[in-house]
Amino acid sequence: MKPSEHLEEIENFKSAYIKKIEEVSGEYLSESSLLNQYEALAELVMDKIASQWAKTRSQYDEIPHKRVYLFSIEFLIGRLLKSYVNSLDMEETVKTAMAELGLDYETILSQETDPGLGNGGLGRLMACFLESSATLGLPFHGNGIHYKHGLFEQKIINGEQVEVADNWLRHGYPFEIRKPNEAVIVKFYGNLHSEKINGVLTFVYEDYEPILAVPYDIPLKGYHNNTVNSLRLWSAEPIEEFDLPSFNEGQFLDAVRHKSEAEAITQILYPNDNKFDGKQLRLKQEYFFVCAGLKRMITRFKRYNNDCLDEFADKICIHINDTHPALCGPEMMRIFMDEEGLSWDDAWKITVNSLTFTNHTVLPEALEKWPVDMMKFLLPRIYMIIEEINRQFQEELRSKSGLNELQINSLSIIQDGQINMANLAIVCCHSVNGVAELHSKILKEETFNGYYKLFPERFHSVTNGVTPRRFLINSNTGLRDLITESIGTDWLNNLFDLEKLMTFKNDAPFFDRFNRIKLDNKIHLANYINAHNHISVNPESIFDIQVKRIHEYKRQLLNALQILHLYNHLKANPHIEIVPRTFIFAGKAAQGYYFAKEVIKLINAIANLVNNDKDIRDQIKVVFLANFNVTLGEIIYPAANISEQISTAGKEASGTGNMKFMMNGAITLGTMDGANIEIHEAVGDNNILTFGLSSDEVSHFEKHGGYSSVQIYENDHRIQKIMHQLIDGTFGHLASFQSVYDSLLLYNDTYFVLKDFDSYATAQHHINELFKDKNKWFEMSLSNVAYSGLFSSDRAILEYQKNIWKTL
Structure with a gap:
């Protein structure tokens, strides 16, 4: 111009x-x-x-192109x-x-x-996929829930997590368009009976509770092109907002009861399911957005295809993001049979050929199961279809597989009065994929081994990716401009071009600017910390950062215990000098997850102890940033020196925070878990710090025993001291962490925190020595930026497109 x-x-x-x-x-x-x-x-x-x-x-x-619809309970789109x-x-x-x-x-x-539409990596991945799809000019769209209050806003009061409503819509939302003319009715409860109509067995659904599903559309804009795709989010509303007769009779609460019950479905993300009502509400949510999305999609398809469904699977792919939308399978069968008049066989063929499934976990507690009685009561027709899917699947196994009854029962969708949603998804979908090489290997060899033996052609692997537009180009403008001035603009459309940066590893002016940009980003984060936490941190210190959902397998606890050990070391050696270190945490614990909340409390107790002890001369500081979200992440990732990715090996499916840190020049400190393995392969041994048990070693201990946390404790005086500090009043007479102590010793340390402690502490000490060599640290940091091309969501989308969705 x-x-x-x-x-x-x-x-x-x-x-x-x-x-x-x-x-x-x-x-x-x-x-x-x-x-x-x-x-x-x-x-x-x-x-x-x-x-x-x-x-x-x-x-x-x-x-007409083949369209892909991403069904997900979360879309963490950010500002x-x-x-x-x-x-x-x-x-x-x-x-x-x-x-x-x-x-x-x-x-x-x-x-x-920040829109309250997601929580963690699962929802952020979908947001990255939608952005990449639009940037690549591909017809991919999202389908989810329009939460009024999101998950929750996290506050830290007296060191503990407190949840308050996330009122993100208090001023409205200018980027959504409400479309009441495209609303559909979703039915819950009720009774079924069958009758012959024109010689066809027909199921009649009566006395159901109707809920209106109203769509809100948000545009997803491609980068520097003219493509704008859609994210459709469904809001639950009553058919009749106000019962005037009840009000006139003085029954004021009854007059608005139905409105409150309807709107509860889309009030918050992940209602606490520790009790029956919360669990039933979550099941309602999952069916609600699946039913609404599929109904409108199929109606639209028929309008543009002469009311013919023959080519549906050739033109439509419905992608299930984890098990929350697994009811897509039985709901498609219901629509095709009950509303479109197809036979079971024809409906089943279209359903299986249209559906694909990404699994995001190997943790048993995360593999969803729903009580049969609840499903039958809430969704009687859907349960009937699930039961028939399972019956036909088992009959097919008996006739063709050669499996015995015990093996067949182990693959059943319905077991012990529970409906296994992962099993349902695998049976209903023609593709199942993991999200990193190790994760996919575990799915095939362990978690879903029985299904893999039956359907090896269905199993794939696509390593996750993140959008470089949000997490580098838009949020780290200093680094963006330096890269563009150094290697041109091609990298903006092909992240693999960043490898050209390695030609600057011995370039002194580049070295100076690169380090200055990192320091500026750290100053920006330090100012945020000072403003929000009233803690002054040294921008010249190592920013060692772990930000993610608080969970035992992610092992924020290991990080916290190591900090306590380092504090003890500095107290015992008051004249020792280390490279100053700022440990930064952020992340939410689920509302009903007591232990994760205790870990947050422990981190803040350690922060209070460390930050106020003059003896250690501010050589270490500890910060917990409240209410982690995409916007805060955009400040954190560019400022990091160390990316903590320390999950128990074999437990993290992939991770995406590790990728965001990497492309901003942070060095990964991690176990060989999830996508850390691919990061290691990309950057080489010299540009990553690894420690801890392998996934095979963890699996061996879990299957065969042989691990004793007490034995580790008895042979390591460092661990003895920090364990005693948890319960001896170190953090004040009212701040005992007995539950943490018991989990590690009484319950034998399920996630191998103490087993990996020595290896982790050694790696942390190595960081201290490495950071002193500014040239070496620069080369490591530059290598991480240069080899981050593999972890672009553009690459991931193209792999899905070619190998799974078959849109090429």
Whole structure:
């Protein structure tokens, strides 16, 4: 663009923005609030995206491509305004226009709230996939739930997690369009009876509870192109909002009861399922968005295909993200048979050929199971279909597989009064994939070995990826600009081009700028910590960071105990000098997960102890950042020196935080678990720090025994000291961590924290020595950026497209 054209674009934008401010606020710019300024910018951007959105939809209809619909209980999309601006290639125009109007662009952006639509890696992966698909110009769309209050907002009060409602919609959401004309009815409870209608056995559903599912569409904009795909989220609403007769009779609560019960379905993500009502609500959620999404999708398909379903599986792929949408299989069968009049065999063929499934875990507690009685009561027709799917599957095994009854029963979808949703998904889908090489190997050899022997052709592996647009290009602009100035712009469309950066490993000016950018990012995070936690940290220290969901297998506990050991070492040796270290944690514990909350409390107790002890001369600091979300991640990842990926080997499916840290130049400290293995292969032995048991060793201990945490304790004086500190009043007379102590010694340390402690402490000491060699550390950091191309979600999407979804 010529300079004169750019100046004209800036002036046009300023004029449009001033006018928009007056429209949204009824005030002049000088009198407008920050929220008005944000709303005006959001509306201007949406105006530009909307026309591309409409054009994209029209093009998909005119040039039929196979469409992929991603069904997921979570879509952790993060803030969108900055992403939209950059994807429209308007960053410089908007920044300059704002500055000339006397406005602070970053402050305006900060008015946006993170949408409460997801929690962790599962939801973030789907967001990355949608962004990559749009950037690659592919017709892929999302289908999920429009949560009113998300998971929860995490506050840390007196060192403990406290959950409050995440009111992310308090000012509305400018990037969604409500479409009540496309609402559908979802049915719960009720009774079934069968009758012959025109000679066909038909199931009649009566006395059900109808819930209205209303869609909200959010545009997903491709980077520097004209593609805009859709994320459709369903909100639960009552058919009749207000019962006037009940109100007039003085039954005021009854008048709004149905409205409250209906809206409860989409109030929050992952309601606590420790009790019956919470568990039933979660099952309601899972069927609700599956039923609504499939109904509308099939209706649309028929409209554009002459009411014919023969080519459905050739033109539509429905991808199940983990087991939460596993009811897609029986619901498709219900729609095809009960509403479209297909035979069982024809419906089954379309269903299996349309569905694909990604599994995200090997943890038994994460493999969903639903009580038969609950499913039968809540979804009587769906249960009937599941029962028939299972019966026919078992009959087929008896006639063709040569398996005995014990083996057949082990593969049953229904076992011990429970419906195993992973088994249901495998039987109903023509593809099942893991999300890293090790994870996929474990699925085939252990978790789903029986199914793998039956259907080896169904099992695939696609290592996860993350979008470089959000987690490098838009959030680490200093590094982005340095890379572009050094190797050109091709890397923006092909992350493998980052390998060219290795030619600069001995370039002194590049070295200086690279390190200065990292320091600036660390200063930015340090300022955030000071503002939110009132803790002053040294930006020149090693930023050692572990941010992810708090869970025993992710082993934040191992990290915390090692910090306590380091503190003890510094206390015992007051004159020793180490490279200053700042340990940073963030992540939420599930509301009903008591032990994970105890770990958060322990981390904060250690922080209080360490940060206030003058004897250690601020050589280490500990920080727990509350309410981890995508926006906070965008501040954290660019600032990290160390990426803590220390899960018990064989327990983490893949991880995606490890990839975000890597492409921002952090060095992975991790076990050989999940995608850490592929990171190790990409960067080589010298550019990663590994420790701990292998997955095979963990598996051997779990299957055959032989591990004694007490024996480890008895032979390691460091562990003895830190274990005693958990219960001896070190953290105050009211702060005993007996449950943590018991989990490690009384219950034999399920996740091998003490077993890996020595190896982990050794690796931590090695970091201290490595960081002193600035040239070596720079080369390690640069190598991680340079070889991060494999971990782009663009690569992952193309692999799915070629090998699983078959859209190429």
